[in-house]
Amino acid sequence: MPESPVDLRSDTVTRPTPAMRRAMAEAEVGDDVYGEDPTVRQLEAEVAAATAKAAALFVPSGTMGNQIAVLCHTERGDEMLLHEESHIYYYEAGAPAALAGVSARLLPGVRGRFGPEAVVAALRPANAHYPRPRLLCIENTHNRGGGSVWDPTAIAAVAAVGHGRGLAVHLDGARIWNASVALAVPVAQFCGPVDTVMCCLSKGLCAPVGSLLCGSVETIARARRYRKLLGGGMRQAGVLAAAGLVALRTMVDRLAEDHAHARFLAEGISSVRGFVVEPETVETNMVLLRTPSRPAAEVADALRALGVLCNATGPDTLRLVTHHDVSGADCERALPAFARVAAG
Ligand SMILES: *Cc1c(COP(=O)(O)O)cnc(C)c1O
Numbered sequence: 001m002p003e004s005p006v007d008l009r010s011d012t013v014t015r016p017t018p019a020m021r022r023a024m025a026e027a028e029v030g031d032d033v034y035g036e037d038p039t040v041r042q043l044e045a046e047v048a049a050a051t052a053k054a055a056a057l058f059v060p061s062g063t064m065g066n067q068i069a070v071l072c073h074t075e076r077g078d079e080m081l082l083h084e085e086s087h088i089y090y091y092e093a094g095a096p097a098a099l100a101g102v103s104a105r106l107l108p109g110v111r112g113r114f115g116p117e118a119v120v121a122a123l124r125p126a127n128a129h130y131p132r133p134r135l136l137c138i139e140n141t142h143n144r145g146g147g148s149v150w151d152p153t154a155i156a157a158v159a160a161v162g163h164g165r166g167l168a169v170h171l172d173g174a175r176i177w178n179a180s181v182a183l184a185v186p187v188a189q190f191c192g193p194v195d196t197v198m199c200c201l202s203k204g205l206c207a208p209v210g211s212l213l214c215g216s217v218e219t220i221a222r223a224r225r226y227r228k229l230l231g232g233g234m235r236q237a238g239v240l241a242a243a244g245l246v247a248l249r250t251m252v253d254r255l256a257e258d259h260a261h262a263r264f265l266a267e268g269i270s271s272v273r274g275f276v277v278e279p280e281t282v283e284t285n286m287v288l289l290r291t292p293s294r295p296a297a298e299v300a301d302a303l304r305a306l307g308v309l310c311n312a313t314g315p316d317t318l319r320l321v322t323h324h325d326v327s328g329a330d331c332e333r334a335l336p337a338f339a340r341v342a343a344g
Pocket of ligand 1: 175
């Protein structure tokens, strides 16, 4: 039988574990739009506690969680400040403009990070000509930054500047557990300086569906209304939340394995001609590879033919993502494919 491909496209491809499937089958449920699903309530309570926020809201996707945050913090015509390669700007179908009527002020910075000076430089004095800046977003870990980590001190520094100028601060923490494991710092420490945080259970934690938006009681009450407006009110969602609880309780610590596997791949590929990668820049479960002599899409096709799946994220950039469904043996099996592709 041919071996199955090594799928390094994303940690979203992870399938629910047997323990999750059992929990889903046995979940106690009710109508969550009436606030009557005990499993959803339990998940919301546990994630609110983990992020040290007063309340949390279960939403179908990270995109919906982020966009509800944008809606909660802004009015039409306002401006949001965020990194130029942010998921919210880059990968959410133009939703801030389409749904909230908000324009984006894009900040530069290496690997998705920026400092307080970038925020200060982007803020203009109040004037009838300018959109009102109302929201600052940061992303941790940073996806297009290659899984780079913002440490809590860096978050606090930019949040302080934002708050000082009257901006709300939202953290896109789709992979906040990866940041937490990488720095051995509890999730709550990253969330302390921000008003809202969105986190995903469906990435490295392997739940099939589900993200949470966390914040103050008042903000989450507004968020609940926006979730309904967007069509995200789910009924017996406890079936999904049950998998989320298993993810939260049992799948966090093992993310360290994914990080070690990413480092292993980067080190192995760093000696292959035709690929440029700096293993020391690998902070979590992603590896960015440059392919300076060939279009990345073509290289991805060649790798696919050899049983290694990955995504081109730019004209000469490939992204590898490690996760629960890629073992150490799979990573060893993937390395020769890079050498073969390089050899032509
Ligand atoms: C995956 C991701 C999201 C949300 O994605 P969904 O597919 O909508 O759940 C948000 N932000 C970042 C940084 C992500 O990587």
